Amino acid sequence: MIEKIHLNILREIDRQGSVTAAASSLNLTQSALSHSIKKLEHQSGTCLWLKDGRQIRLTEAGEYLLEQANRLLPQFERIDETLRQFAGNEKGSLRIGMECHPCYQWLLKVVPPFLTQSPGIDIDVKQRFQFGGMAALFNYDIDLLITPDPIQKDRMVFEAVFPYELVLVVSTTSPLGALHQIMPADLSDQTLLTYPVETARLDIFQQFLLPAKCMPRHHKTLEATDIILHMVAAGRGVAAMPRWLVSEYTDKLPLKAVRLGKNGVHKHIYVGYRKQEQQNRHLQTFISLAKNQASQLTC
Amino acid sequence: MIEKIHLNILREIDRQGSVTAAASSLNLTQSALSHSIKKLEHQSGTCLWLKDGRQIRLTEAGEYLLEQANRLLPQFERIDETLRQFAGNEKGSLRIGMECHPCYQWLLKVVPPFLTQSPGIDIDVKQRFQFGGMAALFNYDIDLLITPDPIQKDRMVFEAVFPYELVLVVSTTSPLGALHQIMPADLSDQTLLTYPVETARLDIFQQFLLPAKCMPRHHKTLEATDIILHMVAAGRGVAAMPRWLVSEYTDKLPLKAVRLGKNGVHKHIYVGYRKQEQQNRHLQTFISLAKNQASQLTC
């Protein structure tokens, strides 16, 4: 009944503002679109647009279809692209989702060698998800998810890419910097700076503070890693970061990393992808470069 | 490039097991399918299937397309159905998502009058979601979400349907039944029975136990409301349920409802839907019946 072309026409009319403009943008005549939609209207028994002066205006049903068009057409476009990749044309993109704020710095080191090694493949990074990275992976909005918190699901594969230690970053001038390890109670009079995500996803709370039923004096959230570290350096607070990340900044900023608890908080970064894409060469290229980069960071 | 018909052919071949069978099920000839896919293979430069004896077997690319077909075709079918509803044919379905276990009993009372009042509309209830009810609503997997925990999002509308009090259900033989109100510490030697969802979504934890840093002695999870209540009646544990639900069982089982804390835990059940469907008559019919049923329960 409803076909891709109908969705395409609706979307293009919305984008171009008129049937005539949409037609020329689709390399068709205005007449063709008019006939095409008229036929759909006839088949479905619904009006999709009304003439409003010499423009057309979408009816409620038309608006609904437009919304579906904006949802479904990108998926078709993605299928076409993937099919071309299967064909070995090796043109396409790898869409990476990041659920790990500090990993961004690390990603930036993996991207250049990837772009060299896979010349036809573009990289696209998404950091905001309506319903979490797993849902995005599941819905084919991304191809690879970078996360410290993998969820085991049937048709997904997660691989540990590298281990890291979560440490407390403090200013070199802070008395905390003198300690060899921080205990949860030591944060009771501190301002803790974190990324703006739910505390349930912050390991400093989940793995360190909450089990000891301690809380920091203040909790402020900041988007950008650099700003957080500058704030810490200026003595405005403390933050929890991977040790390797702190190491990268210690020559630029007066920062010090201190272990959390007696044994430290140890985590892994994982990459996840759809199981069926285990064979995807570009995905595997990326992952092996990622692991490689990771081993350089940890040593 | 890729068209709905291609997805349809792939899906039907998968279902029927052969091109010939798929062709007859689609009211086409075997030749038509063969030509059609051959053309797609030519355009995209990929093989989609290989001959394996006298059967055909999907290649990796074919499997990929099949998966996309199983994802996208149902969405097209839904669009067709919705368009028919717009046309006023008034045939279709209302897909309800439930994120509220005990509400099932209440839903069962709303369904019969709805089916009478909207004779052409079927009801479909989903209770399991890959990524939560909101995501399902957003992705058009359901049309209406029933939940005690609405999330404000741009294009969604949530309406409170009815207020309820969350109470502790105990056996009439339990010493707790004698109390007028339960304090968090009273549960320290009890077995708490809940539905099997994350504690973050259980109000008895979030609103009662955790703020007081108390925990029950044991925590067991059970799927079915009836079984939970039978277990409670048998003195095997206590549970948190809406007061109206307990009232419905007190004549059948030796149960007693006790207030949680001094003021009780008060909540609302909400229904949520996509804003654009505010005009949908069947949706509104359902909601008004739901509110109506709710007011009968609370009095």
Next chain:
DNA sequence: ATGTAAATATGAAAAAGTATCATTTTTTAT
């Protein structure tokens, strides 16, 4: 008011795309 330009609508014909028919090729089973 009236003419003109800009938009959509419509009918008939041309063009393109799909499906079928008849036949061939390949494979399996007896």
Next chain:
DNA sequence: ATAAAAAATGATACTTTTTCATATTTACAT
């Protein structure tokens, strides 16, 4: 080895889509 079953292929018929030419409606300027 042969028959039966499935898929592939090429030519033809059929259907659908697109175009062309033209009509209709509306907005705007004079």
